[in-house]
Amino acid sequence: MNVAAKLASFSEHWSPRVAGELNGQQVKLVKFKGEFVWHHHEAEDELFWVVRGRFRMDYRDRAGQETSLEVGEGEFVIVPRGTVHRPVAAEEVHVMLFEPAGTLNTGNVRDARTIDDPQRI
Amino acid sequence: MNVAAKLASFSEHWSPRVAGELNGQQVKLVKFKGEFVWHHHEAEDELFWVVRGRFRMDYRDRAGQETSLEVGEGEFVIVPRGTVHRPVAAEEVHVMLFEPAGTLNTGNVRDARTIDDPQRI
Numbered sequence: 001m002n003v004a005a006k007l008a009s010f011s012e013h014w015s016p017r018v019a020g021e022l023n024g025q026q027v028k029l030v031k032f033k034g035e036f037v038w039h040h041h042e043a044e045d046e047l048f049w050v051v052r053g054r055f056r057m058d059y060r061d062r063a064g065q066e067t068s069l070e071v072g073e074g075e076f077v078i079v080p081r082g083t084v085h086r087p088v089a090a091e092e093v094h095v096m097l098f099e100p101a102g103t104l105n106t107g108n109v110r111d112a113r114t115i116d117d118p119q120r121i
Numbered sequence: 122m123n124v125a126a127k128l129a130s131f132s133e134h135w136s137p138r139v140a141g142e143l144n145g146q147q148v149k150l151v152k153f154k155g156e157f158v159w160h161h162h163e164a165e166d167e168l169f170w171v172v173r174g175r176f177r178m179d180y181r182d183r184a185g186q187e188t189s190l191e192v193g194e195g196e197f198v199i200v201p202r203g204t205v206h207r208p209v210a211a212e213e214v215h216v217m218l219f220e221p222a223g224t225l226n227t228g229n230v231r232d233a234r235t236i237d238d239p240q241r242i
Contacts, residue, residue: 002196022166022199023221025146045143051195074172075123078143098219100144 039107049076053093160228174214
């Protein structure tokens, strides 16, 4: 599986593609640009690995306090279940996700960018 | 977590380091050089992602027939549970593994390179 070639096969933002599956987890490839919706995942931890570019992960704690983390190319971040977050990308960024099969991209929120059944590539 | 920086922090071959954990799975970083031992994992699928360099994955089927797959930088391969395999690297290669926590590097085999309790980095 060549990741760059698979990433070149689609252009939509915020639309994860399933590139592999193992142990009940999925490897997804996705392109971000702009600001995503605030959400959390009730029962799933999520790993974001930057293949190309960079993005900012915003976090909001229970008191409503917001913090941010810059994630650059060749770096990854793990967002634990229950953590309210949103990725924000000033420029397009290419990301690999590792998460349980069936994890919804918008977590506990439904919005225009919710993808119920991601395509396989 | 900067992957290249973490990879620069150790030099041993065949000695995976745990770089992250999520959903009962672990992200490990490892350097391969040379020929590993033939083995399989009874109950774990394994993902090998090449961060730098390239290696060859050898497979042996139930009839003893061997096949190989070259895995280059920016590519990944998933080895399903039960599949007899061994990585072989002519030159040093840097790999990220994604597999269930507790997966033993030598699977069903014990040898000098078995690592029972990989370090965290």
